[in-house]
Structure formats: structure tokens, C-alpha cells
Amino acid sequence: MxxxxxxxxxxxxxxxxxxxxxxxxxxxxxxxxxxxxxxxxxxxxxxxxxxxxxxxxxxxxxxxxxxxxxxxxxxxxxxxxxxxxxxxxxxxxxxxxxxxxxxxxxxxxxxxxxxxxxxxxxxxxxxxxxxxxxxKDQALQWAASQSPAGAHALEMHRLEALEPGITRVEWDAAGCVVLPSNL
The missing domain is CATH 3.40.50.2300 (Response regulator)
Known part of the structure; x- marks a missing residue:
């Protein structure tokens, strides 16, 4: 069909x-x-x-x-x-x-x-x-996957689609990761 x-x-x-x-x-x-x-x-x-x-x-x-x-x-x-x-x-x-x-x-x-x-x-x-x-989308994905930065961006996009906000990290002035207060 x-x-x-x-x-x-x-x-x-x-x-x-x-x-x-x-x-x-x-x-x-x-x-x-x-x-x-x-x-x-x-x-x-x-x-x-x-x-x-x-x-x-x-x-x-x-x-x-x-x-x-x-x-x-x-x-x-x-x-x-x-x-x-x-x-x-x-x-x-x-x-x-x-x-x-x-x-x-x-x-x-x-x-x-x-x-x-x-x-x-x-x-x-x-x-x-x-x-x-x-x-076109397939070609863009292939081109992005050919460079480390492109592969990284694709993976970030995939992770964000699964868990919105998962790739966002907040840092304090000393360079330490700040965890959200709701954890």
C-alpha cells in the first residue's frame, strides 16, 4: 500500500x-x-x-x-x-x-x-x-558527521531531542558545575 x-x-x-x-x-x-x-x-x-x-x-x-x-x-x-x-x-x-x-x-x-x-x-x-x-537533510547529516565538530553537534541535537536541557551546563565563577536546585 x-x-x-x-x-x-x-x-x-x-x-x-x-x-x-x-x-x-x-x-x-x-x-x-x-x-x-x-x-x-x-x-x-x-x-x-x-x-x-x-x-x-x-x-x-x-x-x-x-x-x-x-x-x-x-x-x-x-x-x-x-x-x-x-x-x-x-x-x-x-x-x-x-x-x-x-x-x-x-x-x-x-x-x-x-x-x-x-x-x-x-x-x-x-x-x-x-x-x-x-x-538534502541526509547530505547535511553526512557532512556534519565527517568532522568531529559536526558529529558532536549531531549527538547534542539527538540528546536534546531525547531529554530537553540535558546538554546545557551552568558553570560558576570558579569553573565548577552548578547543579540545578531541584535535584
């Missing part, structure tokens, strides 16, 4: 009915472990990107004030590991190619969408994002 997906998705379109339809189309197939946030402007989406981590962002291409390309360039700066996708009513190869080259677009999807295809692409993006984060 396949493990249930978990993660955070940001859907951006200036048309409220579109974001509602996307949310409805994705909610049941992705499950309730996936948090879906919708925004109806690029500015609101930037606020969300600054406030919390997302695994996937799907943006409309043509929106007033801040278009999808501009938003996804900002998203790449704010959250470089967030997988970026465009969903647009215009199938334009030149724009898709520019998006891939400019900020590493994962997919270029068109409206109207096929629900099964939409779910498949967004599920794939979510899995890709989670795998990338796990690989």
Missing part, C-alpha cells in the same frame, strides 16, 4: 472560482495530510511564502499586478526548494521554455485541466519536493 502524501501546496489564481475548483479537485485525491492554501493575488501568495514553508506552488500565468512568472521568480528566491508549476489558459511554448530556464519550472499545465492528470502532476511534484528535502 502506498504511503499517504503529506505536505503543503500553494495554489494561486486571480479568479476565485478557479482556486475553489482546484481545491475541490485536489482535496479528496491528495488526502487531508496535504495542506492546500489558496491565494487570489501574487502579493497574497508572497505573504504566504514568507510566512510558511511550501512544497509546491501552482500559479496562473496571467494575473493583474503580479503575473505568474514574476511570482514564481520571487518564490524561487524566497523558497528555492519549493517545486514551481504554472497552470494557464494559454499554451505558449516560448513562455514555458522561458519559465524552465528562468526558475526551474517543474511543469507547465493548461486550463481546462483533466482532474486525473492534474492530480498526477501535483502528486508527482509533491513527492519530488519531499524526496529532494530528504536527500
Amino acid at each position: 502506498e504511503q499517504a502524501l503529506q505536505g503543503h501546496i500553494l495554489l494561486v489564481d486571480d479568479e476565485v472560482p478557479i482556486t475553489r475548483a482546484l481545491h475541490r479537485a485536489l482535496r479528496a485525491p491528495l488526502g487531508h495530510q496535504v495542506n492546500i492554501v489558496t491565494c487570489n493575488s501574487g502579493a497574497d501568495a508572497v505573504g504566504e511564502l514568507l510566512a510558511r514553508r511550501f512544497d509546491v506552488i501552482v500559479s496562473d500565468l496571467r494575473m493583474p499586478d503580479m503575473g505568474g512568472m514574476e511570482l514564481l521568480v520571487l518564490a524561487a528566491d524566497i523558497q528555492p526548494h519549493c517545486v514551481r508549476m504554472i497552470l494557464t489558459g494559454t499554451a505558449d511554448f516560448a513562455t514555458a521554455q522561458e519559465a524552465v530556464n528562468k526558475f526551474g519550472l517543474y511543469r507547465y499545465l493548461t486550463k481546462p485541466w483533466d482532474i486525473d492528470e492534474l492530480v498526477r502532476h501535483i502528486s508527482s511534484a509533491l513527492k519530488f519536493s519531499i524526496e529532494q528535502r530528504a536527500q
Whole structure:
């Protein structure tokens, strides 16, 4: 049995009915472990990107004030590991190619969408994002373990997770360990 997906998705379109339809189309197939946030402007989406981590962002291409390309360039700066996708009513190869080259677009999807295809692409993006984060975490752990200081920091982190406060030591002026009064 396949493990249930978990993660955070940001859907951006200036048309409220579109974001509602996307949310409805994705909610049941992705499950309730996936948090879906919708925004109806690029500015609101930037606020969300600054406030919390997302695994996937799907943006409309043509929106007033801040278009999808501009938003996804900002998203790449704010959250470089967030997988970026465009969903647009215009199938334009030149724009898709520019998006891939400019900020590493994962997919270029068109409206109207096929629900099964939409779910498949967004599920794939979510899995890709989670795998990338796990690989990065594993690489950081490996790099930290290659130096004595890194291995020490990893062990301190492990011990703190087991027993909060266990690695904190208080010293007096003479260099003696001060034991907490509640012992």
C-alpha cells in the first residue's frame, strides 16, 4: 500500500472560482495530510511564502499586478526548494521554455485541466519536493558527521531531542558545575 502524501501546496489564481475548483479537485485525491492554501493575488501568495514553508506552488500565468512568472521568480528566491508549476489558459511554448530556464519550472499545465492528470502532476511534484528535502537533510547529516565538530553537534541535537536541557551546563565563577536546585 502506498504511503499517504503529506505536505503543503500553494495554489494561486486571480479568479476565485478557479482556486475553489482546484481545491475541490485536489482535496479528496491528495488526502487531508496535504495542506492546500489558496491565494487570489501574487502579493497574497508572497505573504504566504514568507510566512510558511511550501512544497509546491501552482500559479496562473496571467494575473493583474503580479503575473505568474514574476511570482514564481520571487518564490524561487524566497523558497528555492519549493517545486514551481504554472497552470494557464494559454499554451505558449516560448513562455514555458522561458519559465524552465528562468526558475526551474517543474511543469507547465493548461486550463481546462483533466482532474486525473492534474492530480498526477501535483502528486508527482509533491513527492519530488519531499524526496529532494530528504536527500538534502541526509547530505547535511553526512557532512556534519565527517568532522568531529559536526558529529558532536549531531549527538547534542539527538540528546536534546531525547531529554530537553540535558546538554546545557551552568558553570560558576570558579569553573565548577552548578547543579540545578531541584535535584
